[in-house]
Amino acid sequence: MNSDRRLINFRVPDELIEVFDESCDFKNTNRTQTLIELMRGYVDKTVPEIQNWNTLYQMTGRTPLNRV
16 A cells, blocks of 8 residues: 555535546546545635635734645
């Protein structure tokens, strides 16, 4: 097993899992591939926003939100 990967578990409503699995099958992917792509997209979108807020916080002498 890769040491740079971590197993995560979380609860999801059954009806969402069913539709998600159908969507993954349609796209010929699996849950893991799809969730990784969704997480990367979210991070790519959110990190610049966090960085902008951190810049504003630093300019006003406040503690940054995160160290992204």
